[in-house]
Amino acid sequence: MDLLSNLSVGLSTAISLQNLGYCLVGCILGTLIGILPGLGPAATISMLLPVTFGLDPTGSLIMLAGIFYGAQYGGSTTAILINLPGESSSVTTAIDGHEMALQGKAGLALSTAALGSFFAGTVATLIIAAFAPLLANAALQFGAVEYFSLMILGLIASVALARGSLMNALAMIVLGVIIGIVGSDPGTGRLRLTFGIPELADGVNIVSVAMGMFGLGEIIYNLAEQEKKRTAIKAPFRSLLPSFADIKAMSPAILRGTALGSVLGILPGGGAMLSSFASYALEKKVARDPARFGHGAIEGVAGPEAANNAGAQTSFIPMLTLGIPSNVIMALMAGAMIMHGIQPGPNVIHDQPELFWGLIVSMWIGNLMLVILNLPMVGIWVKLLGVPYRLLYPSIMVFCCIGVFTLNNSVVDVYVMVLFGLVGYIFRLLGGEPAPLLLGLVLGPMMEEYLRRSLQLSRGDPLVFVQHPISAVLLAVAAVLIVIAVLPSIRRKRDEALQEA
Amino acid sequence: MKIQTSVVKAGFAALILCAGLSNAVSAAELPEGNLTAIVPFSAGGTSDALARLYANALGKELNRTVVVDNRPGASGNIGYAAAARAKPDGLTIMFTSSGIVWNPALFNHLEYDPLKDLIPTAHLADAPQVINASVAKFPTQALPDILKYAKEHPGELNLAASGVGLVEANFEVQNGIDVEIIPYNGSSEAVTAVMSGEADIFMGSALNIVPLKDSGKIRPVVVAGPSRLDVLPDVPTTAEVGLPSIQISYFFGAYVPGGTPAPVVEELNAALNKVSKDPAVIKEVNRLGWVPTEETVENFGKMYQAEIQRWKDTARQANIKPLD
Amino acid sequence: MIARYLGDRSILLGIILLAIAAAVLIIASDYALGTTRRMGPGYFPMVLAVLLAGFALALIARGIFGDHDPVDAFAALPAVYILGGAASFGLLLRGGGLLVAIPVMVVVVGFASRQLSFVASLMLAVVLAIGSVVVFVTLLGQPIPVVGDWLRG
Numbered sequence: 001m002d003l004l005s006n007l008s009v010g011l012s013t014a015i016s017l018q019n020l021g022y023c024l025v026g027c028i029l030g031t032l033i034g035i036l037p038g039l040g041p042a043a044t045i046s047m048l049l050p051v052t053f054g055l056d057p058t059g060s061l062i063m064l065a066g067i068f069y070g071a072q073y074g075g076s077t078t079a080i081l082i083n084l085p086g087e088s089s090s091v092t093t094a095i096d097g098h099e100m101a102l103q104g105k106a107g108l109a110l111s112t113a114a115l116g117s118f119f120a121g122t123v124a125t126l127i128i129a130a131f132a133p134l135l136a137n138a139a140l141q142f143g144a145v146e147y148f149s150l151m152i153l154g155l156i157a158s159v160a161l162a163r164g165s166l167m168n169a170l171a172m173i174v175l176g177v178i179i180g181i182v183g184s185d186p187g188t189g190r191l192r193l194t195f196g197i198p199e200l201a202d203g204v205n206i207v208s209v210a211m212g213m214f215g216l217g218e219i220i221y222n223l224a225e226q227e228k229k230r231t232a233i234k235a236p237f238r239s240l241l242p243s244f245a246d247i248k249a250m251s252p253a254i255l256r257g258t259a260l261g262s263v264l265g266i267l268p269g270g271g272a273m274l275s276s277f278a279s280y281a282l283e284k285k286v287a288r289d290p291a292r293f294g295h296g297a298i299e300g301v302a303g304p305e306a307a308n309n310a311g312a313q314t315s316f317i318p319m320l321t322l323g324i325p326s327n328v329i330m331a332l333m334a335g336a337m338i339m340h341g342i343q344p345g346p347n348v349i350h351d352q353p354e355l356f357w358g359l360i361v362s363m364w365i366g367n368l369m370l371v372i373l374n375l376p377m378v379g380i381w382v383k384l385l386g387v388p389y390r391l392l393y394p395s396i397m398v399f400c401c402i403g404v405f406t407l408n409n410s411v412v413d414v415y416v417m418v419l420f421g422l423v424g425y426i427f428r429l430l431g432g433e434p435a436p437l438l439l440g441l442v443l444g445p446m447m448e449e450y451l452r453r454s455l456q457l458s459r460g461d462p463l464v465f466v467q468h469p470i471s472a473v474l475l476a477v478a479a480v481l482i483v484i485a486v487l488p489s490i491r492r493k494r495d496e497a498l499q500e501a
Numbered sequence: 502m503k504i505q506t507s508v509v510k511a512g513f514a515a516l517i518l519c520a521g522l523s524n525a526v527s528a529a530e531l532p533e534g535n536l537t538a539i540v541p542f543s544a545g546g547t548s549d550a551l552a553r554l555y556a557n558a559l560g561k562e563l564n565r566t567v568v569v570d571n572r573p574g575a576s577g578n579i580g581y582a583a584a585a586r587a588k589p590d591g592l593t594i595m596f597t598s599s600g601i602v603w604n605p606a607l608f609n610h611l612e613y614d615p616l617k618d619l620i621p622t623a624h625l626a627d628a629p630q631v632i633n634a635s636v637a638k639f640p641t642q643a644l645p646d647i648l649k650y651a652k653e654h655p656g657e658l659n660l661a662a663s664g665v666g667l668v669e670a671n672f673e674v675q676n677g678i679d680v681e682i683i684p685y686n687g688s689s690e691a692v693t694a695v696m697s698g699e700a701d702i703f704m705g706s707a708l709n710i711v712p713l714k715d716s717g718k719i720r721p722v723v724v725a726g727p728s729r730l731d732v733l734p735d736v737p738t739t740a741e742v743g744l745p746s747i748q749i750s751y752f753f754g755a756y757v758p759g760g761t762p763a764p765v766v767e768e769l770n771a772a773l774n775k776v777s778k779d780p781a782v783i784k785e786v787n788r789l790g791w792v793p794t795e796e797t798v799e800n801f802g803k804m805y806q807a808e809i810q811r812w813k814d815t816a817r818q819a820n821i822k823p824l825d
Numbered sequence: 826m827i828a829r830y831l832g833d834r835s836i837l838l839g840i841i842l843l844a845i846a847a848a849v850l851i852i853a854s855d856y857a858l859g860t861t862r863r864m865g866p867g868y869f870p871m872v873l874a875v876l877l878a879g880f881a882l883a884l885i886a887r888g889i890f891g892d893h894d895p896v897d898a899f900a901a902l903p904a905v906y907i908l909g910g911a912a913s914f915g916l917l918l919r920g921g922g923l924l925v926a927i928p929v930m931v932v933v934v935g936f937a938s939r940q941l942s943f944v945a946s947l948m949l950a951v952v953l954a955i956g957s958v959v960v961f962v963t964l965l966g967q968p969i970p971v972v973g974d975w976l977r978g
Contacts, residue, residue, distance in 0.1 A: 175877060190866040192870060411915040411916075414918070429899060431894070460860065
């Protein structure tokens, strides 16, 4: 079968000593940046792009790809151990993963994340190999109208994962979207809500916000509680390996997460973050006792981790097959290809089979390397966190501050981080969850663009969102989700009222 | 002792020849030091690739190290302003494409004076734009038919613009048609829109369409330039279909800060024009969808000023209001 | 009564969000609204501000008519030290460079923990400052000022 011959071409390319070396370097670097808060794959890849000019194209792509999905693994590690998601896609992992760590199951959480990611990575690699051209064409069915509805659905679905009330979460989403608006209006370029600060012209940096709300806010919270939960993180090495029961518990979640991530990753604007949020919401909905979520449910780690890795890898598809990058990182990869004289597009599969298939096979090899790197090395990470909190938190702050600064070489980003540290802490006290705000922040600007374009295409007719079939379905699902979320509380209030009568 | 005149003449000729040669190879006016190439885009795009190509070739020619400084953001204004602020000694050169003559029309307030703070130094390449159509909407029609359709159905067609749509607005006005110009973020998105049928027409460089021309979803209709492109041998020019007045081209050039001494500018111009003729460079430029060209400093300067005025006029005609 | 209301989480959150919504509404009204077919820069922000105000009012209503949900104490001191420390990093980075900004931040932030002695925080400050310079500037080549403008010649 074609697939097998393609994969063998890829295998022979990927296992050359040179390419294996590049893969390893990429994975190690990726894990490292994933762990360091503030320094993300986008920043690192841009920094290393010039360095890879000297390498051959296949090697440099393999290394850059390794950095990308390696960062997904590393981000989960800090999310679980310190509740500081290293990447935006690890935010959901932090929720239940950190709870598991606090219950002394850090090792289990980490291995769940690693195994889930590895499984998803393997499956995603096969999917890319088998269906790349078909899948890329399917994405063409999605226009501005469909994307807008998809994002509405994404936001509503994320509300289902809020620990607090529905209304709080919705308010946080809207607030997040408003903050996302800060900067240049994409349609006219007009500066909005920038208060005369030029550095805000390109928007509020999501990493600054995340670092502030999750990083600083968390540190303040911990110090206020005087470190009472810190000691539970010393997980003995034995507990790293999951028991048979654990594997049984995490498997369905991993399967669902992989499927969800693979699909969502292909869609432009989608990718790792949307996949992990959607997976968390899905797991919560299908779980037999959803109350476990937020308190260390293993599915809350397995699902999103599988989803974000699957999403990260399948986001390569539009770039590799159509030459159309679906997010910033893919755009950088495309740039790397152009640098090496390779035109990303449908021809790559035909003109450069060793590059295409070599890259795909090396993704699987990279996943294997990362599991090996992360599981045994987890002992090292865990020991790292045996360090007393009073020494740890200033170090974390140093990393955060420097990391945030290096994004744009701008101290304004540091001030934004401080502001959101305050905001994050205050909102946490008042019951406002940071996760929906962050999602609103990321999706907000895109939503406005799609909304604007949809209305321009329909020449001002708002009914266009229900006239397009895919969009109508997406909105209907969102409506159903809201009803499902509200229904139990209505019924409960009714019961309470009836009881008092 | 009398030296033979022929030997003296030969000697003189040799001297002059040497002087001429050394002028071309050594940068006598340029001060010592490394070159900095400012690129007002982020790394990885076509413009960045072109900039690095020329910058590195220039570095090799002048035997200097070249440091590429990407300064993306604010539609290029950040990079342009940075170049304007740089030391006018000839060691800092900015490489950029046509956007630089659009911004004076699009922004009320620029951090630099486009006429005084930047000196157009070398006109390096042109990219005649290719007009593409969605196969679903226009499976076989040539440009005249498409324009006819547009005139008969005002406001119906969707024209995908990779940026703010200034060039597209110009096209509208010049051809007397009324289409809906829809801005997208960059050419990839615009091309996808046409392929999915969301938009009907797109104008872009050859690089955007070459990998997709056989996809069955988008087709190049015409090249709005003086001659056919090597990479699209089957696509006619606007002249060939009877519309020679439609010429849409982007240009790529090098600029130095205002106040750079004229001899330095001339020297850089000569060096850049020289590297522009290197076959390896020409091959790369063509692959990226551009056509190398060259121009004197004076003519390029005139062209720059004329273009700035032209786009200001276009913006006014198309009712595009400049931003603050 | 007032104290009970002001100590309720939903009401406080609602008030803050309402204030933000009002501010956005006022600022956005300066931007061109445009039409539905061609949304101007002000369109979306106005819609969002109205939505946010709606939620804010609902939250306040819930706070008044629903169960009382008291706010936890605001830990002012740790907040001041942590945020102040990070802010001081931002303020000192350009002028003093990493070698000034990091130690100052670590010492300030150190006051937030009752278990960290001043001496320990000083030692930690030095270690982190040197370590960061080595990792970020020497190894990763980041263009961060090590010694700032004030200290240069």
